[in-house]
Amino acid sequence: MKLRNRHLLLLWMLVCSGTTEAIEPISTSIAVGVAAALTGFLATHQNIFCYIRECCRPEWISFNRTGLQTDLENKLFGQHIASRIILKAVNGFMSNDNPKKPLVLSLHGWTGTGKNFVSKLIAENIYKEGMDSSFVHVFTSTLHFPHSSQNATYKSQLQQWIKGNVSNCERSMFIFDEMDKMHPGLIDSIKPYLDYYDKLDGVSYRKSMFIFLSNAGGESIIETALNFWIAGRDREEIELKDLEKALSLSVFNNDKSGFFHTSLIDKHLVDFFVPFLPLEQKHVEQCVMAEMKARELEPDRDVAEKVAGDLHYFPKSDRAFSTKGCKAIQSKLDYYL
Structure with a gap:
């Protein structure tokens, strides 16, 4: 910063602190004018900064409903139930300037059916940087939470990570992969952040999004799909009501899953259990x-x-x-x- 700009910054700090004696014989009115000019100067530089580097602003975070719909139609195959739920849920949430709680989606199905891929499509149609956005955070159970003996430490760290990132940007996205391999009880540590609270310790989580990915419940999905196939019925006849209850119960009662007896399900904080059908x-x-x-x-x-x-x-x-x-x-x- 040039010398003149440094003097402006000093004057601005003094005026903001109310210490006008230190800048005599310059009048307070002149100092206030200088502070106003400097405020504009800093705001302009902030705009320039956000032009070249990602910020938590509409230039970088803006939902493209048409883009998500097109991607789901042209890039995700064999998942008519998931496509419909994802589009309606994300569109409704992102169109609401005052949601009552974060959007919580739990995606279930066997490997290779599109769960990670859908998460990527959602991120790409909200964040300009897609999955590379500094506001998209991915946790993988076997990588970030490998040892059950460290569960207490993981709970504390997870709370701090989420609070810190949401404080930085309310439109944050958190993706938890391999929920079926997460230690039971760990995910309950973030239950308050998913609940109906305006703020917790001065932080609002209501505009954040949480996506859980899991193979748990895949057996019940496959059983339903096989029953339809054996009966000669088209897979597009399968509806969410044919899967949702059995899916949530199987996940809740799976003692090897991160959702085992979790309060997230017990307190109905998961907005949608999204089934991914096996592919033909x-x-x-x-x-x-x-x-x-x-x-x-x-x-x-x-x-x-x-x-x-x-x-x-x-x-x-x-x-x-x-x-x-x-x-x-x-x-x-x-x-x-």
Whole structure:
């Protein structure tokens, strides 16, 4: 900062502190004018700073409803229930300037069905920097909370991390991956932040978003999907009411899950349990075609069929559903290309 700017900063600090004697013989009115000018100077520099670097402002955080809808329609395959819930839930929450509580979504299903991918789509349509945003925070159970003996420490750290980040930006997003591998009881430490409070210790959490990802409950989802398939019914006939109650109960009673007997479920703080159905071969082929398009390659239906056909399906005799969904298609595609 140049010398003149340093003098302006000193004058501004003195006026703000009420110490006008120290700046005699300059009159108080002149000092106040200088302080006002300096305030504008600092505000301008703040605007410049936020122009080149991410800030918690609309330039960097702005929900694109059309973008999310388009992404869900064109990039997420075989998940008609999840797509509908996600779009309505996120749109309703982000359109509300005064939500009563944070949005809490719990995404369930077998690996490769799109849970992490949906989290990425949500982030990309809210934050300009997407998953790289400093306001998007990802916790992975096996990485961040590996030892059950450290549960008390993890609880304290988790509370501090969330409070600190929400204090920095109320439109923060927290993604908890591998909830089925989290130590039971740990997630209850953040229960107050998900509840109906205006503020806690001066901090409002109502505009934040919490997304939990878990394989827990996948068995009940698969059972329902298989029953529909065996009965010859179309998967699009499956509705949320066919899955939600059984899903929440199986998750709540799973003693190896981070949701085991959690107050988040008991106190109805999870807004939506979102089921992700097992994928059929045609959905895997769509994933392969989308991956080729993302790599700026000409989509090749023959290659897509070969990649999808090389994966494992169940039941073995009928090959109804993929065991890993779209999880392994990138490496498989590299092989066939």
